[in-house]
Amino acid sequence: MPSLPLQSQLINLFAALLLLLAFAMLTQRRILSLIRLFAAQGFVLALSTLVVGYATEQPDLYISAGVTFVLKVVALPWFLHWLIRKLNVQWDIEAMINIPVQMLIGIVLVIFAFNLAAPISEIAGTITRSTLGIAMASILLSFLMMITRRKAVSQVIGFLAMENGLFFAATSATYGMPMVVELGILFDLLVASLIFGVFFLHIRETFESLDIHHLEKLKER
Amino acid sequence: MSQASAVVFQILQSVLVVLIAPLVLGWVNQCRAWLQNRSGPGIWQPYRVIKKLFHKDAVLAHNASPLFWATPYILFGCMWLAVGIVPVLATSLPFAPAADVIALVGLFALARVFISLAGMDIGTSFGTLGARREMMIGFLAEPAMLMTLFTASLISHSTSLVTIVDTLGHREFVIYPSMAFAAVAFVMVLLAENARIPIDNPATHLELTMIHEAMILEYSARHLALIEWAASLKLTAYITIGIALFVPWGIAQAGDWSGLLVSLGALVVKLALAGAGLAFLETVSAKMRIFRAPEFLGTAFLFATLGMLVHFLLEA
Numbered sequence: 001m002p003s004l005p006l007q008s009q010l011i012n013l014f015a016a017l018l019l020l021l022a023f024a025m026l027t028q029r030r031i032l033s034l035i036r037l038f039a040a041q042g043f044v045l046a047l048s049t050l051v052v053g054y055a056t057e058q059p060d061l062y063i064s065a066g067v068t069f070v071l072k073v074v075a076l077p078w079f080l081h082w083l084i085r086k087l088n089v090q091w092d093i094e095a096m097i098n099i100p101v102q103m104l105i106g107i108v109l110v111i112f113a114f115n116l117a118a119p120i121s122e123i124a125g126t127i128t129r130s131t132l133g134i135a136m137a138s139i140l141l142s143f144l145m146m147i148t149r150r151k152a153v154s155q156v157i158g159f160l161a162m163e164n165g166l167f168f169a170a171t172s173a174t175y176g177m178p179m180v181v182e183l184g185i186l187f188d189l190l191v192a193s194l195i196f197g198v199f200f201l202h203i204r205e206t207f208e209s210l211d212i213h214h215l216e217k218l219k220e221r
Numbered sequence: 222m223s224q225a226s227a228v229v230f231q232i233l234q235s236v237l238v239v240l241i242a243p244l245v246l247g248w249v250n251q252c253r254a255w256l257q258n259r260s261g262p263g264i265w266q267p268y269r270v271i272k273k274l275f276h277k278d279a280v281l282a283h284n285a286s287p288l289f290w291a292t293p294y295i296l297f298g299c300m301w302l303a304v305g306i307v308p309v310l311a312t313s314l315p316f317a318p319a320a321d322v323i324a325l326v327g328l329f330a331l332a333r334v335f336i337s338l339a340g341m342d343i344g345t346s347f348g349t350l351g352a353r354r355e356m357m358i359g360f361l362a363e364p365a366m367l368m369t370l371f372t373a374s375l376i377s378h379s380t381s382l383v384t385i386v387d388t389l390g391h392r393e394f395v396i397y398p399s400m401a402f403a404a405v406a407f408v409m410v411l412l413a414e415n416a417r418i419p420i421d422n423p424a425t426h427l428e429l430t431m432i433h434e435a436m437i438l439e440y441s442a443r444h445l446a447l448i449e450w451a452a453s454l455k456l457t458a459y460i461t462i463g464i465a466l467f468v469p470w471g472i473a474q475a476g477d478w479s480g481l482l483v484s485l486g487a488l489v490v491k492l493a494l495a496g497a498g499l500a501f502l503e504t505v506s507a508k509m510r511i512f513r514a515p516e517f518l519g520t521a522f523l524f525a526t527l528g529m530l531v532h533f534l535l536e537a
Contacts, residue, residue: 009396012535016398020405023527027520100516103523110527114534130535 007055011172014048015131018168019110022138025161026106026145027099034157035080041164042072052171061175064182068167071186076160076193083197084153087204096148106141113137120173135169152203156196163189224315226478231305231314238304238457239450243267245460245492246453250424252500267453274446282343282439292339293440293447299332300454309461310484311473312383321380322370325462326363329414329455333359336448340436351435354511358413358420358432361518366410368525372403373466375532382465390469398535402528404467408502409521411459413514415452418503420514430511460495464488 021041028034046069053061095102117133139162146158163185170177177185247264254261281290305316306325320328333355340352374380376397377388389397413420416433425431426438437448465472471487473480509517 006396013396013398013401016401016531016535019527019531020402020524023524027516100519103519107523107526107530110530114530118534133534134531 005055007051010051011048011055011131014044014051015134015168015172017044018048018164019134019138019141022141022161022165023103023106023110025157026102026141029095029099031084031151031153031157034154035077035084038080038157038161038164039073039077041161042068042076045164045168046073048168049171052175056175058175060179061171063179067183067186071190072160072164075190079193079197080153080157083200087153087200096150102144102148106144109140109144110137113140131172132169135165135172139165139169141165152196152200156193160189160193227313227315230311230481231316234310234314235301235305235316238309238461239301239454241492242304242453242457243271243450245457245496248493248496249456249500249503252497253503256500256504267449271446271450274441274449275443277442279442279444284343285439286342288335289339289342289439290444292335293444293451295335296332296451297447297454299328299335300451300458303328303458304454304461306382307458307461308383308386308465308469308472309488310481312386314383317381317383322374322382322385323367323380325382326366326370330359330363332451332455336436343439345439347435347438351432351438354432355436358514358518361515362410362413362521365406365518365521365525366414368522368529369403369407369410370466372399372525372528372532375529376400382462386465386469386472389466390472397532399528399532400467402524402531404463406521406525406528407463407466409517409524411463411499412502413518413521415456415459417499419506419509419517422508430508432511457492460492460499464491464495 018041021037021044025034025037025041028037046065049061049065049068053059053065097105113136114133117136121130121132142158142162142165146155146162149155149158167182167185170182244264244267247262247267250266251261251264279290302316303325305314306320306328308314308317337352337355340348340355342348370380373385373389376399377385379385379388412418416423421432421434422428422430423433426434428434433452437445440448468491471483471491473484
């Protein structure tokens with residue numbers, strides 16, 4: 001096996017860690033550990049962006065790494081912590097499908113994503129090409145988490161984790177989106193989570209629970 | 222490398238590991254005690270326990286079959302052989318070609334079969350219960366363990382531990398992302414196989430949830446001493462397999478006397494760190510319900526599988 005330069009090896013390692021964390025989030029039962037894993041994923045994402053920026057000599061990636069770090073490792077986890085304390089829902093996560101089955105579906109998704117990305121990686125010329133499959137796999141895994149969780153908070157964490165995957169996909173496919181787009185998305189994310197937060201408070205006020213199943217019974221009065 | 226000095230190395234390693242195995246266990250227990258703000262019994266405690274047990278008279282149940290008293294010896298033999306095969310001090314030992322990683326897992330399985338049979342032999346309900354649970358954990362942990370080892374084998378194109386260590390330790394340094402997955406899976410298997418905390422509590426003798434202790438309740442004196450010793454050997458074997466797979470640097474070639482000192486020093490440092498890490502893991506996690514164990518080990522298996530997939534994606 002021809003050995004790759006150290007930077008690509010590092011990027012590959014971070015990609016693998018990203019996938020590992022995405023998978024770990026899928027198996028997690030507690031919201032608190034879910035948030036911790038989400039913060040860890042953000043940290044790995046920031047590190048990998050930093051390394052890609054260094055390897056391709058694109059200083060603007062340093063900025064997006066910095067913004068990622070501030071937003072996804074510090075701000076959003078802090079906000080989510082505050083939110084679950086406020087809502088008092090630190091413990092259980094209700095899953096629609098039991099966790100072993102979810103993991104099996106997760107494996108199938110990973111295989112699907114790897115195969116889907118393989119032909120694209122073949123023709124790509126970036127140093128990060130082989131990580132595209134991993135990025136897609138983590139998007140799909142987060143998507144699965146969003147679908148299978150019943151509680152609104154874990155769905156939002158799934159949504160945020162999906163954005164992590166998207167961000168990573170953008171970095172690995174094209175060395176990152178234009179700065180304006182990136183900042184726009186990150187800002188959107190921040191606003192979205194704030195709105196979600198307010199929304200949760202209202203859901204709970206109305207139904208005294210965060211189980212979104214109650215929303216199905218919504219009727220006009 | 223002469224054959225004679227390789228044999229000397231083999232003997233040296235086997236004897237050394239048998240002697241330090243209780244020390245590893247003592248170190249883990251001591252670290253745990255420190256982390257839990259207790260003063261702890263000291264790292265020599267397992268030796269004292271073993272010595273005390275060897276001085277007692279063995280009591281056998283009336284209905285015990287020969288299998289019951291033969292099991293401790295078989296168990297001890299299996300574990301001793303296992304640590305003889307794993308490259309702990311040096312690679313290319315004379316014993317190493319005897320078994321590759323699959324046979325090594327088989328060796329652990331053999332020990333498990335005997336201890337389970339012995340647990341059921343007397344016919345007490347606790348023994349049977351422990352044996353059943355042990356088999357359940359075992360059949361879930363084994364595939365995860367094998368997948369972990371296969372991930373390492375894929376990289377080095379061999380199932381022989383020596384070749385794996387040579388590939389990972391003695392060549393140019395390369396980061397293998399798949400090994401990150403394998404490492405997580407391996408730690409989970411290690412915890413389950415050695416009756417450590419998320420699956421079983423090693424510090425208990427009277428709990429309905431115990432697994433390992435339930436099987437060996439009927440043993441006393443020298444039999445119990447051998448079983449305890451074998452358990453510490455098993456823990457040491459697993460830790461050294463982990464060291465061989467994930468941090469193999471510093472290991473000597475067999476017959477390389479100058480490398481021996483470095484290898485010994487590296488081994489001591491790695492064992493100390495691994496023991497402290499194990500104690501930390503045990504302290505931060507709570508024991509889970511027995512019916513969560515399949516989920517825990519299923520996760521380990523899937524992580525190992527993911528490791529293989531990642532290997533094909535990133536490293537092939």
